[in-house]
């Protein structure tokens with residue numbers, strides 16, 4: 001074990017304690033942010049005459065060589081250091097000698113880790129946003145091609161009213177669009193630099209926090225040094241948004257699993273995105289959709305874990321906060337791998353339009369339209385509802401669709417029916433009449449699709 005502290009200790013740390021306390025095995029993924037943060041800190045120290053320009057240049061060269069060696073794999077992280085901050089600093093001192101010991105002037109690991117984590121999350125938020133955008137592209141492509149692909153819309157998983165595939169996909173488009181808005185919102189709120197907060201109370205050196213914030217691409221410095229080192233709200237917000245993305249992906253997965261079943265046969269998942277069974281030769285399983293649905297649990301778990309970790313922590317930094325990392329990293333990796341997998345599965349999936357349309361036809365999805373037809377001819381809606389219900393009952397008994405009833409059969413329930421009933425309850429009419437904003441009628445759907453296209457392009 002190699003430590004950055006120890007002056008006031010007379011005994012070695014117990015090995016078990018050391019291992020328990022160490023975070024290097026997981027915080028090593030922050031090495032780039034740690035080094036970039038240190039570079040900005042050193043530039044600021046020199047600008048403020050706390051370091052000389054020569055000292056700055058030497059430290060910068062040392063840090064750059066560490067970064068290059070880590071990127072190339074020439075320098076591997078070893079467990080003898082407690083955390084990534086110690087690892088980088090010790091390496092720097094190894095490489096450039098005593099001047100390396102000046103790096104940590106006016107800084108604490110508390111504001112350092114707060115900075116590293118913020119920079120990491122800030123990048124990941126952008127990555128998630130990009131992946132969401134790619135998924136939206138796939139969705140919009142399907143929407144554009146399917147404004148006249150009729151399918152049943154469901155409530156209670158019972159066929160309700162006919163919609164189109166474009167409309168159904170459009171619902172997911174809205175969900176993932178809101179997810180992107182959450183990313184933008186989180187980014188805007190979190191983009192303030194905690195560096196310079198020190199351990200908790202700022203420092204006595206004349207640091208220029210605006211300058212480091214600017215060098216690192218933040219909108220400005222954080223306003224309260226205690227909050228700066230104790231705040232993990234941004235991470236909770238991100239995890240919450242990730243949990244919401246998984247909830248959306250999980251609902252979508254569930255639908256795909258149902259649609260892909262032998263009973264529905266609405267879709268066929270491409271061979272490249274399905275798996276077989278080791279015993280049943282006929283099987284082609286929707287494993288990817290099931291795994292995405294299953295992985296939702298661990299992302300929810302990360303959010304819940306961090307909320308519980310944070311709830312009892314007094315100001316300012318406490319070691320509990322080291323626990324922010326593993327769950328968050330796992331959740332971030334999970335979502336950022338589920339999104340492209342899901343988009344790929346969707347892009348390669350084929351839709352059986354004939355099966356979808358037939359399903360919409362034989363499920364009485366136009367029963368409301370029969371009632372609406374009667375209302376159009378002066379029958380009060382409550383009576384019309386009852387007449388249409390009786391016709392459905394007769395159809396069930398005769399095992400046929402409403403469209404298959406003869407005019408005579410229609411008239412048995414109400415004399416108001418005429419030849420035009422068939423046109424009025426055809427699948428096309430049922431959908432195309434629905435022309436309110438947000439409804440599936442083709443004309444409206446095309447307008448909404450154009451708006452979605454404009455949104456993606458801007």
Ligand code: ARG
Pocket residue numbers: 023027083109110113317319321322323
């Ligand atoms: N590994 C620590 C963490 O992740 C870094 C900060 C350590 N600060 C301290 N005072 N021990 O939170």
